[in-house]
Amino acid sequence: MEAKEIVEVAADQQTVACDGGREGHPRVYLAFGDKNEVTCPYCGTVYRRKNTGR
Numbered sequence: 585m586e587a588k589e590i591v592e593v594a595a596d597q598q599t600v601a602c603d604g605g606r607e608g609h610p611r612v613y614l615a616f617g618d619k620n621e622v623t624c625p626y627c628g629t630v631y632r633r634k635n636t637g638r
């Protein structure tokens with residue numbers, strides 16, 4: 585699966601909800617855990633936490 589899109593979210597967000605945008609899929613919640621990036625298994629959208637700790 586290829587990443588179609590990268591969505592930046594706030595650095596303190598623990599989870600994101602993805603519903604697939606244009607193509608659409610059931611809404612899923614993705615947890616970042618200890619990573620700063622998570623990929624939606626349905627649509628391949630990559631969610632990236634903004635690194636504000638510079």
Ligand SMILES: [Zn+2]
Pocket residue numbers: 602603604605609624625626627628629
């Ligand atoms: Zn998705």
